[in-house]
Amino acid sequence: MWEYSDKVKEHFLNPRNAGDMEDANAVGEVGSMACGDALKLCLKVDEEGKIADASFQTFGCASAIASASALTEMLKGKTVKEAEKITNQDIADYLGGLPKEKMHCSVLGRQALEQALANYKGEPVKEQEGEIVCECFGVTDLEIERAIRENNLSTVEEVTNYTKAGGGCENCHDTIRNIIATVRAEEKPAVKPRLSNIKKIKMIEETLEREIRPSLKHDGGDIELIDVIGNRVLVSPRRACATCRASQQTLKHLVEAKLREFVSPELVVEEVSS
């Protein structure tokens, strides 16, 4: 059973603004029966560009219904300009959070809103942009890239939670992994000031703690930072890692890769006995 917040339950059991709207001048329809959830969002925008009324119809689970109900409440009284700024995270926050596997319900809300606003401005219905990556749920590379950027996603599982991509046959997992890597790589250079030695050591220690030790500890292992000389990072395997035959692989593929990703691409990890 899903752990829903009280607000999600309340909006599910007493949905606000449910139903169709005959005189809507902004309509967005997203999702499909095959995907398991669909949302039709209707807005009435007045002459001053303010959203006078909003309604929704949802096919989907409790959190999809609650997300749509919440969205209509958030929209009423806002100007089109203000509405444009609403993100899926705003919808989730309004509801006191959603289970991570259900974040795609809030994304559905944002997508419907975008379509409705485009419809209001008289923009043509957007052809699906980009190339389909996930055949099961019809998700494109551009949608995946956007979800990664906006929500700072780093794993395939997270991408699935937000976009559904990869939640079916799983054939596209490698492609999603590549998209994550590409997006991450783009974002790196902008935030890479020159590192002082002190800063570098601190970041290495933080990365070890955050990214590496949890998975080593999961297998009963650990790692100790011995020294940093220029770009040489000297480490010593501990506990299960000290006797593990795969520890060389781990050093290269996990430790070095993570340190290069989060600290500096020039780092080289070396094993020393202490």
Next chain:
Amino acid sequence: MKTIYLDNNATTQVAPEVLDAMLPYLREQYGNPSSAYSFGGQVARKIRKAREQVAALIGAMPEEIIFTSCGSESDSSAVRSALATETGRRHIVTSRVEHPAIKALCSHLSNKGYLVTEIPVDGKGVLDMERYRESLTPDTAIASIMWANNETGVIFPVEEAARMAKERGILFHSDAVQITGKMPYDMSKSSIDMLSVSGHKLHAPKGIGILYVRKGTKFSPFLIGGHQEKGRRGGTENTASIIGLGKACELALRNMDTENREVKSLRDRLESELLKRIPNSHVNGDISNRLPNTSNISFESIEGESILLMMDELGICASSGSACTSGSLQPSHVLRAMGVPFTMAHGSVRFSLSIYNNEEEIDFVIDKMPPIIEKLRALSPYWKPDGKACASGE
């Protein structure tokens, strides 16, 4: 709020008689049945009796019963034993609608290099026996076909399937978790070599199961350890639960008739009334060959998790084959294998009854379901008020 429990294919209430039988062995009679002194020996005697009670329910010999921790362990033990004893054979035949205990095991083995053939079912969930027969080859180590499907209740012709396997010298296993205690069968007249049963589906506690292994069948243990279960399953016996399962089997034998008359009649009334009162609702599965307690109904144009949560508000417990309840993003593999359209698959609800349900409860559910479905349909963009679902959804 009173709980109305209609999810007995998921788990069942421990029968009060079962709990009473167990309690002394959780309190004062805590001896180890393997010990030399009588404080342990008396527990061993109770386990012997439990083994006889289990054997009596399924028409087996007591020595053909191995106590395990659950149905999944029994399933894994059976399939892995066959692969270990049938050296050189690397093919497994199973169905497309198995419980994850077999389905996930087979996909794991397939990744390890074994060849797995999954036999399809038709729109009513009936197994394609022609395909099954063709799939049996000299390389087949084991065929494993469930006796009754947990989601639809559809019963498979496992005796016929077992005979076909036997004629070709292939081991046959059946996951009998759902059928045991609900319908009678007799292993002494059967061709099935191995069979899995789970205690908590027949009013024994969770954490106890059995694997039946026909006398003379080669067996390679899954859990290796002490001499318990004649070395076929190591580990100190779950004494209280074994004794509880024995009692549950004795009760099941006695209640089988009630199950097939009274429970079936409650199920039939629930089903026919819901179909009558709720438009665009359909039963999934072959209604002519089904467990007496199970009804799987699809309500068009709405989603199952929403239905379950609204039922939960009234204390009614059931299951759904919708994507959202499974934690995956796709509806149940059973309904998909049957080709149930998405308009239906997402909105399926499985009701599974037991001898502890009564007429009053069923009346309550019959009364409460139509407004729930109506409310959700009013929210759905696919539901048209004239009573016709929007076809574009498919």
